[in-house]
Amino acid sequence: DKGNFDYYMLKEIYEEPTIIEKTICNFTKNHFDLTRYNHVDIVACGSSYHVGLLVKYWIEQLLNISTNVEIASEYRYKKLIVQDNSLTIIISQSGETADSLAAIKIAKILKIPTLAIVNVIDSSIAREADNIIYTKAGKEVSVATTKAYIAQLLSMALLIENNKALFEGLPKELSHIIDNKMEDITQFAYQLYQSEHIYFLGRGVDYAIAMEGALKIKEISYIHCEAYAAGEIKHGTIALIEKNTPVIAIVTDNNIREKTISNMKEVSSRGANVLAITNEDILDFNNKIIVNKLPMIIQPFNIILILQLLAFQIAKLKGCSIDKPKNLAKSVTVE
Ligand code: M6R
Numbered sequence: 001d002k003g004n005f006d007y008y009m010l011k012e013i014y015e016e017p018t019i020i021e022k023t024i025c026n027f028t029k030n031h032f033d034l035t036r037y038n039h040v041d042i043v044a045c046g047s048s049y050h051v052g053l054l055v056k057y058w059i060e061q062l063l064n065i066s067t068n069v070e071i072a073s074e075y076r077y078k079k080l081i082v083q084d085n086s087l088t089i090i091i092s093q094s095g096e097t098a099d100s101l102a103a104i105k106i107a108k109i110l111k112i113p114t115l116a117i118v119n120v121i122d123s124s125i126a127r128e129a130d131n132i133i134y135t136k137a138g139k140e141v142s143v144a145t146t147k148a149y150i151a152q153l154l155s156m157a158l159l160i161e162n163n164k165a166l167f168e169g170l171p172k173e174l175s176h177i178i179d180n181k182m183e184d185i186t187q188f189a190y191q192l193y194q195s196e197h198i199y200f201l202g203r204g205v206d207y208a209i210a211m212e213g214a215l216k217i218k219e220i221s222y223i224h225c226e227a228y229a230a231g232e233i234k235h236g237t238i239a240l241i242e243k244n245t246p247v248i249a250i251v252t253d254n255n256i257r258e259k260t261i262s263n264m265k266e267v268s269s270r271g272a273n274v275l276a277i278t279n280e281d282i283l284d285f286n287n288k289i290i291v292n293k294l295p296m297i298i299q300p301f302n303i304i305l306i307l308q309l310l311a312f313q314i315a316k317l318k319g320c321s322i323d324k325p326k327n328l329a330k331s332v333t334v335e
Helices: 008-014 016-026 046-063 098-109 124-128 147-161 170-180 182-192 205-221 230-235 254-269 299-318
Strands: 039-044 066-071 086-092 114-118 131-134 197-202 224-229 246-251 273-278 288-290
Touching (some): 008 016, 039 098, 046 066, 046 147, 086 098, 170 299, 182 273, 182 288, 182 299, 197 205, 197 230, 205 224, 224 230, 230 254, 254 273
Parallel strands (some): 114 131, 197 224, 197 246, 246 273
């Protein structure tokens, strides 16, 4: 039931603050001890894979554990070099994705301990896993995942930080975006919805977030949209920049902020229309959405919410079938 909403996707985005509350409440200390391992492999598909890409930065930075992230359809067919004392984490909303299910079976054959982060209770991946953490997103109907992505990210963040208190302000933070940033987001959507191509730039965690933002726009708006590590553009992609090419830059990481800003200037001087999403004002750029500055492990949540809402608004302006995009299924149970 969509309740008062016209689209499941929007309803599910609006549920995010409540899901975050539930996830925090449900988390028990020492749920699962990641620090016992010397190496982590994260295996998943689509948006769940993007969660892995982001979480890799956290595990490496905060726990000092080497982490490798693999697309499940690649992991299952390649030669696996098993690291000493390693863990394989499978992330899946549905728990039924064929490649992710095959990947967990392979990890088990290789006697690697497994942890599944799944949303659907008693799903096939949940049944295979040695350890399970259930995300508390509830049923997700929209093909484009939003609330389940947030629940996966938060479950991993809690596991890494092992400190609920750090996350207590997060539901309010997301409600604040929903209540106050819709106008800015709609203004961005108007600039973007008629584009043929949109590029994202970011570094580090911002790059991982950008990849999810690009997938969201692609799958529901049918606009070609790609994310690039900002430092890579000089190595080829900058050749695509023309007058008015839209480039969305995500800038939240203080350590590499100036580097990304210099890439934004490079594309801007070649005519790009740069739209910045940032947690600190960037004086040289006028076209921007500024969000609150938050601790490192919390910051991605308000950025991704903006990108989900932006994808939604673009698809709405284009008149696309938002909840059921063409050619896509909610759960990919065949290869
Ligand atoms: O159920 P899963 O998390 O295993 O699904 C993985 C992907 O199929 C899924 O995230 C897909 O990319 C979504 N449509 C993205 O919105």
